[in-house]
Amino acid sequence: MEVIVKDTNFISKKQIDSFYSLIWTERYNQCGDFELELPASKEYIKLFRENYYLELVGDQESYMTMIIETIKIKTDVENGDKLIISGRSLESILERRIIWDQTILNGNLQNQVQKLLNNAIIYPSDNSRKINNFIFQASTDPNITSLSIKTQYTGDNLYDVICDICLSYDLGFKIILNNQNQFVFSLYKGIDRSYQQTNNPYVIFSPSYNNLMNTNFLQSGKLVKTIALILGEGQGAERKRTTATTSNGNETGLSRRELYVDARDISMTTEAGEEITEADYLKQLEQRGKEKLAECEYEKMFEGEAETNIMFKYGTDFNMGDILQVSNEYGLETKVRVLEYVRSQSEDGFNVYPTFSSID
Numbered sequence: 001m002e003v004i005v006k007d008t009n010f011i012s013k014k015q016i017d018s019f020y021s022l023i024w025t026e027r028y029n030q031c032g033d034f035e036l037e038l039p040a041s042k043e044y045i046k047l048f049r050e051n052y053y054l055e056l057v058g059d060q061e062s063y064m065t066m067i068i069e070t071i072k073i074k075t076d077v078e079n080g081d082k083l084i085i086s087g088r089s090l091e092s093i094l095e096r097r098i099i100w101d102q103t104i105l106n107g108n109l110q111n112q113v114q115k116l117l118n119n120a121i122i123y124p125s126d127n128s129r130k131i132n133n134f135i136f137q138a139s140t141d142p143n144i145t146s147l148s149i150k151t152q153y154t155g156d157n158l159y160d161v162i163c164d165i166c167l168s169y170d171l172g173f174k175i176i177l178n179n180q181n182q183f184v185f186s187l188y189k190g191i192d193r194s195y196q197q198t199n200n201p202y203v204i205f206s207p208s209y210n211n212l213m214n215t216n217f218l219q220s221g222k223l224v225k226t227i228a229l230i231l232g233e234g235q236g237a238e239r240k241r242t243t244a245t246t247s248n249g250n251e252t253g254l255s256r257r258e259l260y261v262d263a264r265d266i267s268m269t270t271e272a273g274e275e276i277t278e279a280d281y282l283k284q285l286e287q288r289g290k291e292k293l294a295e296c297e298y299e300k301m302f303e304g305e306a307e308t309n310i311m312f313k314y315g316t317d318f319n320m321g322d323i324l325q326v327s328n329e330y331g332l333e334t335k336v337r338v339l340e341y342v343r344s345q346s347e348d349g350f351n352v353y354p355t356f357s358s359i360d
Contacts, residue, residue, distance in 0.1 A: 001060045001345045003036065006053040006092075007040045010181040015057070020026050020082065021346035024056055026064050028190070028321045028339045029166040029173060031091035031159075034066045040073050043093065048085050053177070058244035060343055060350075064089045065177040085241055090175035090183055094159035097121060097129065102271045109147035110138060110187055113165065117185060120158050137186040145169065150280065151265045151287035168287075168294040170337070172321040174230035176217045190321025190325060194335040204306070204311075205310075205317045206327040206356070210318035211311050215304035215328045219358075225296035226251050228289035232281065234264050240268070244289030247298070259296060263288045301324045302336055305351055314352070326356050334358045 001024070002017040020037040034054065038044055048071055056062040069087035076082065097120040105112035114136045121131050123354075139145065147169055153161055156337035166173050166187070176184045186350045193203040207214040225246075232240035244261075266284050268276045276284075312318055320338055336356030 001056060001350070002058040003344060004055045004057055006045060007049070008051055008053075010053065010177070010228050017058075019345075022344070023065075024060075024062060024064075024343040026062060026089075026320055028337070029171065030163055032064050032066070032089035032093075034085075034087060034089075036085040038083045038085070040075075044083050045073070048083070053179075054087070056086075056343070062277060062343070063174070063176055066090075068091060068104065084208075090177065091173065092159065093131070093175065093183065094121075094162055095157060097158040099153040099156045099158060099161060100124075100126075100129075102152065102267065102277070104152045104270065104284070106150050107148060108145070109165070109169065110144055112149050113162065113187060114138070116153075116158060116161065130213040131183065133181060134183045134185070137184050139187050141189060145188045149287060150283040152284045154265050154267075162256045164291040164294070168291045174320075188321065190319065190323055190337060192323040192324045193318055194323050196211075196304040196335060201317070202325060203322070204325040204327075205306060205356075206325075206333075207326070207329045212304045212326070212328070213307070213309045214284050215302060217330075217332055218330055219298075219300045219304055221249075221298050223296050225257045225293055226254065228259040228261050228293050230261040230263050230285040230289040232266050232285050233268060239264075240285065242285045242289070244286045244293060246293050259289075260348060261289050261290060261292045300334065302328070302334070302356040303353065303356070304328075314354075323359065324356065 001022055002015055003015045004015050007013055008284055010327065012054060023035045035041065047070060048270045050068055050071065052068045054066040054068065066089050067087045068085055072084040074084060081227065085284045102120060103116065105115065117136055120129060121134050122136060124130050148166065159349065162173055170189065172187060172188050172190065174188065178184050191200055193200050197204060207213065228244045230242055230244060234240055263285050266288065268281050270276065318338065320341060323335055323337050326336045337359050339357045340355035342353040
């Protein structure tokens with residue numbers, strides 16, 4: 001792997017192909033991150049600066065651009081001093097903003113996400129909040145354009161809100177640095193390449209195909225919740241309330257698992273003094289409940305060292321968020337979504353580690 005270091009004006013400073021180790025992680029509906037370990041030298045200490053950018057190039061080129069956030073020097077008399085550089089991808093920019101004013105989302109989901117970004121970053125009323133090179137790129141994918149949302153936020157962190165929305169609708173989001181040095185935000189949804197469809201070529205990872213080794217399998221219902229009680233504004237027994245459920249929300253007895261959501265920040269009165277209808281307000285409460293339930297789903301994860309040169313290559317045959325078929329040596333087979341893709345290079349060699357989440 002090779003990395004290019006760019007300054008805050010996006011001017012390339014140096015391309016580096018020799019280092020102790022590099023871990024480069026891409027994610028579907030969260031920001032990615034990296035850690036680069038090099039020999040400590042005056043040249044490197046001068047080169048790497050907070051808020052500089054890193055790009056991965058060469059055979060393992062990545063669509064993500066990373067922001068340097070942490071610089072650490074580790075002295076070691078026996079093995080030599082090390083410089084450790086780490087940070088997160090451009091998506092972490094969203095964490096620098098909050099939902100400053102009461103914001104009601106009601107309508108097409110993509111348009112409402114754009115509204116959040118416009119208010120906080122692209123066209124804010126306070127010009128000091130504006131990021132001049134940040135733009136929104138609309139998707140034409142009907143899996144996205146057909147979605148709608150009805151909810152309300154005040155004071156929440158913008159990054160957390162975007163993550164929660166994407167998680168509850170199985171969407172991904174990314175910010176890409178384009179050739180005009182603009183931060184381009186877009187929503188996307190992975191393509192189904194599993195056995196349960198016929199429109200796209202299958203992508204299968206399995207030890208039997210020699211393209212998935214050293215697998216870890218995890219399934220846990222420890223955090224599962226099936227129904228949420230959401231309470232909004234008001235006092236005591238007069239508080240507005242509704243419920244939200246998962247696909248298994250009608251379960252009873254031991255199978256029913258309840259969650260309480262305090263949504264008193266959602267108001268029936270807008271900042272302009274207008275009243276929200278009871279029906280719309282309850283829909284906003286329900287959306288908040290669905291977002292919280294999405295954080296409490298049944299966990300079923302496959303993790304493994306993948307061989308991406310034998311049959312299926314990441315970035316060509318499948319991408320982040322795609323739905324694939326995975327099985328292990330014990331006959332455990334499932335349809336999964338690619339949530340994470342880790343590239344790792346060190347003195348032990350180069351490896352890739354995809355993380356899959358079951359969606360069966």
